[in-house]
Amino acid sequence: MKTRVIPFALSVLAAIASPAMAAEVHVAVAANFTAPVQAIAVEFEKDTGNKVVASFGATGQFYAQIKNGAPFEVFLAADDTTPAKLEAEKAIVPGSRFTYATGKLALWSAKAGYVDDKGEVLKKNDFSHLSIANPKTAPYGLAATQVLAKLNLTQAITPKIVEGQNISQAHQFISSGNAELGFVALSQIYKDGKISSGSAWIVPSELHEPIKQDAVILEKGKDNPVAKQFVDYLKGPKAAVVIKSYGYEL
Structure with missing residues (x-):
């Protein structure tokens, strides 16, 4: 008479409950x-x-x-x-x-020493391109236009503006060198109490909403x-x- 053997793998599977899937x-x-x-x-x-x-x-x-x-x-x-x-x-x-x-807005350049800590580089206007996010869809882009208006620089700088679809693309234009500087979210260039790369001016909050x-x-x-x-x-x-x-x- 043959003895029926239950496969070990099947008995193990039956004994183990499957873990719940992550939601x-x-x-x-x-x-x-x-x-x-x-x-x-x-x-x-x-x-x-x-x-x-x-x-x-x-x-x-x-x-x-x-x-x-x-x-x-x-x-x-x-x-x-x-x-x-x-x-x-x-x-x-x-x-x-x-x-x-x-959030906080920052004027940033990927180049060390390019942006001073008071944003005077804007008034000098000695650059070819300034990157901002689209002010119609990106609040940080809107804040950038408010800063330029507050500093009476809108007319002088508008022809040099290059717009990103969002703040990430605006940052990319600067980091790639397609724009010498631009307005980004501070969070994109800041970590643990310091600017992580390049040079920046942290824009005073009274210059924008x-x-x-x-x-x-x-x-x-x-x-x-x-x-x-x-x-x-x-x-x-x-x-x-x-x-x-x-x-x-x-």
């Missing part, structure tokens, strides 16, 4: 906040097991995509007016809007618990350390 949240992120949110997402996954799937771009472009049905569940804007507009249009989870950071950056849970995220979990994490102490390290105010 995700899809987040639209203003380009200036790219590096901070990438760092925060790493910590969020370590602490919760859930993932942040982030897309980066200009706030105005994201607004259009959201209105056209893009599958974003959370929106980290570069201003407070766009999230407020979405709130008025009932396109967000009620009560979810809050300011996650206040405050860059209050608001976050919201969008309508598409209302039934995803990870959306609220991520927003709560963004308000927490670990995220605050990261946000401050990139030069933002809370």
Whole structure:
């Protein structure tokens, strides 16, 4: 009489429960906040097991995509007016809007010593190209035009402006040498208390309207618990350390 043998592998598989799959949240992120949110997402996954799937771009472009049905569940804007507009249009989870950071603008050149610490290089106007983000879609681009207007330099410098679609592209124009200098988000060139490369002037906040950056849970995220979990994490102490390290105010 033969003895029936149950394969060992099958018995092991039957005894082990399969681990739960990590959940995700899809987040639209203003380009200036790219590096901070990438760092925060790493910590969020370590602490919760859930993932942040982030897309980066200009706030105005994201607004259009959201209105056209893009599958974003959370929106980290570069201003407070766009999230407020979405709130008025009932396109967000009620009560979810809050300011996650206040941004700072910087005049930056990839060349060491090119930009002085008072921004006098602008008044000298001895350059061929100045890079800014599109002021119609990117709040940091709008802030740049406000600075030029406040300094009475709009007419003199406008012919030299090259526009990026968002603040990342504006930064790229400068880092590649296609523009000698330009206005970027401080967070793009700042880490742990110092300018990371080149030379820069941190623009005084009185020269432009405050860059209050608001976050919201969008309508598409209302039934995803990870959306609220991520927003709560963004308000927490670990995220605050990261946000401050990139030069933002809370």
